[in-house]
Amino acid sequence: MHSLIVSPFLEQHVLVRPGSRGGALLPEAGYEELRALDAEAAAPAWLTDVVREQWPDLEVDGSRLGDFLLVRQPSVWGYGKASWEVNLGCNYKCKHCYLGLKMNSGMPWEDKRRCLDIMAEAGVLFLQVTGGEPTIDRDFMRAYRYAWDLGMMITVSTNGSLLWRHNLLDLFRECPPYRVTVSMYGATKRSYDELTQREGAWDQFVQGMNAARHARLPLRMSVVVTEDNGQEEQAMTDLCESWGVEYEVFTNMTPTIYGGGEVLTAQSKEHLRVRKQFTACNAGHTFFHMDPHGLLSICKIGRDDQISLPHEGIGGLSRLGAIADRLMLRTGGCSGCSLAGTCRVCRPLAKHYQEAKAPLAAYCQHGQKKAG
Missing domain, CATH: 3.20.20.70 (Aldolase class I)
Incomplete structure (x- = not known):
């Protein structure tokens, strides 16, 4: 069972620990090295140093990679x-x-x-x-x-x-x-x-x-x-x-x-x-x-x-990006608003308020005074 995870995340490579908010960014070369190593291989010295600095209570020096590390494979889809x-x-x-x-x-x-x-x-x-x-x-x-x-x-x-x-x-x-x-x-x-x-x-x-x-x-x-x-x-x-x-x-x-x-x-x-x-x-x-x-x-x-x-x-998933772009551009119940080009409200959220016939003040931010 793993206690650490190394994974691509969007355009980066990260080392994370379940139950912990902390983490570390890894260079691509480091990720690829870990990806190529066998589960029986010992933890590289540089990984031991990263773990010790980030999680002093976790000792991996001399441990087999397979005993503590899960290496996730890259994805062409890009969802994190x-x-x-x-x-x-x-x-x-x-x-x-x-x-x-x-x-x-x-x-x-x-x-x-x-x-x-x-x-x-x-x-x-x-x-x-x-x-x-x-x-x-x-x-x-x-x-x-x-x-x-x-x-x-x-x-x-x-x-x-x-x-x-x-x-x-x-x-x-x-x-x-x-x-x-x-x-x-x-x-x-x-x-x-x-x-x-x-x-x-x-x-x-x-x-x-x-x-x-x-x-x-x-x-x-x-x-x-x-x-x-x-x-x-x-x-x-x-x-x-x-x-x-x-x-x-x-x-x-x-x-x-x-x-x-x-x-x-x-x-x-x-x-x-x-x-x-x-x-x-x-x-x-x-x-x-x-x-x-x-x-x-x-x-x-x-x-x-x-x-x-x-x-x-x-x-x-190949269709999801186009759906997102269409939903974000939709004006819906705000059609005809001269300020639509500078709208400061999430469009799908505004649609929900409009369908619920909520007062304009419940979601529209135009005309509100700036704080301070």
Whole structure:
């Protein structure tokens, strides 16, 4: 079982360690040397030095490469990241959820495995596994382990309600995740259970967080501020700081993937913040999203013109870049706007707001005063 991964990543070559945020860039010659060496070969002196400098607690001097290193092969496709909704099902019914209907449906295991193989062939090194709530999926554990064995650095996005389970903790101990991102929906039982619409959700969240912190999982919190818990924003961030866990605060809700605006009523007007200006992204070119049925899109938001990975195989990726370019250029409900050429909002995101008939101020940034 590997403790280090060497891999092409976009136009670079990296050395990374599951469970660690750190890493090192390698020259192409170094990558090719490691790629050519037999698993029985001893670690080159230069690699030993790099590992010692980056991870002093990891000793590889004199070790066989096959004992600790997984060398990933180059890919002609150039995708470095991907996200995967294992299932839309969830054990919560959050008022603000952008997924809308929580349908427990997805692919059989053989299709899931094939899709993960294709992702690896496409070059995906960093994989976000999400849902719904991914840990309730019947295939989550073997899918996670399979992706890990392929040499992926995995982020699990979860509500944390099941992180106390011994089988999950054993899995994460044996196959460390790159990150575990936990959504936080309140600082008290009243607000947390109200937003998730599930009695006892707060108790499970606390139990999961206590277990995750005890296991020293690489945690990061997504603090979600809504009408139900807005008065607890400071209490939520204080709790994260007392735990010593980094966090990011989210106040702006997004319409559902079906274009429904009902979830927008959950956001707190008093806590809304101006979204970061959208400049550009490589959605569809260097990363992609896959839904529970193996349908690829450029990202979680821009889901038009999906490609079936189980049916088309890796060749379907050849169409993704053109789809991305078309979606990013589309003006949709902003047709006729004289300022469209300087739009500062992600076009697929703006489309969702327009379909939800949201007020223009909810997404349009033109005319807003510059800060400071």
